[in-house]
Amino acid sequence: MKISARNVLSGTVKAVRKGTTTAHVTVELPGGQVVTAAITNESVDDLGLAPGKAAHVVVKSSDVMIAVD
């Protein structure tokens, strides 16, 4: 499946923390930076997410902001 979201960054799952309905998944990118995703617990199970697994971080360009110091 190819998706219209402009940002598809590859990385590795670092940690998965489930809440009652929402889970927080962190993915480490090649440069060492870590991205956190809030997804549903079902998605974690469906995708078989666990530390060490290869995964892509997917973000629509309209959901990305830019900041400067």
Add this chain to the structure above:
Amino acid sequence: MKISARNVLSGTVKAVRKGTTTAHVTVELPGGQVVTAAITNESVDDLGLAPGKAAHVVVKSSDVMIAVD
């Protein structure tokens, strides 16, 4: 200013392309991956965004999806 968005990734502006109201800005992360943001033309001017400028990519964790092959 400190913000609640979980993802604040530092990088360098690679390119800025303005439309009529919306601009597409690409930022290169340390690992070489590139993130595209769709922001308003006013924001580009307010933040003085131009190729080579240090900038942060800011994304709410609820706007991040995970995908696996």
Add this chain to the structure above:
Amino acid sequence: MKISARNVLSGTVKAVRKGTTTAHVTVELPGGQVVTAAITNESVDDLGLAPGKAAHVVVKSSDVMIAVD
């Protein structure tokens, strides 16, 4: 590629209308309802979107609201 977004609805592209940077794509679902997506012009070209093409509408559950009359 399998994605964490809970909503992946199959349908058929009805129309594509490009702006300067953003395009509006409408997809018809099996029940006849039509969904509009605002995506980048590059995505339209990358995905080869054109009327009649089979496509999925993808939406994160946290981006879906419910309303009642």
Add this chain to the structure above:
Amino acid sequence: MKISARNVLSGTVKAVRKGTTTAHVTVELPGGQVVTAAITNESVDDLGLAPGKAAHVVVKSSDVMIAVD
């Protein structure tokens, strides 16, 4: 109330599952496809959402992605 979101799809509530603060509500569309919304528990109570109730799924066009196989 009329809203700027381009996507207002009518359907019927199928299930409501509450977490600590966030609830997952599924709505069935005429074509049989099911949409999941993550909304607050307060919204579920305010809107009186329960299986069998008529409801609209509301999504901004900028929150909709398109994917192809």
Add this chain to the structure above:
Amino acid sequence: MKISARNVLSGTVKAVRKGTTTAHVTVELPGGQVVTAAITNESVDDLGLAPGKAAHVVVKSSDVMIAVD
């Protein structure tokens, strides 16, 4: 129509600026603060938005961030 979005703030349209596909609409709130919405040109026409018109600003709680100095 009643909607699950937690934030429905009433105000008055201050200005409408249309792009090729996307329009920027500013709404003034009672306290004098101004909110900018990026919506489609069709929505502007459908809702008859023009300076001076009473309007609500609608935002999902999951799309709101908090920042501190």
Add this chain to the structure above:
Amino acid sequence: MKISARNVLSGTVKAVRKGTTTAHVTVELPGGQVVTAAITNESVDDLGLAPGKAAHVVVKSSDVMIAVD
């Protein structure tokens, strides 16, 4: 830090309610209207959010909808 989000509204934290992973924070604006944000529990702790604290509500213009009666 200066951010590309068009909407940065100042107010005062009214209440903080934590769930398992997600917290609901309400902020009162000068005109008396209240905005609810769904952010992570970590963000609440990182930003030291508590009733009475000065805070900004930050929203991307593409996440703002307009409604009329």
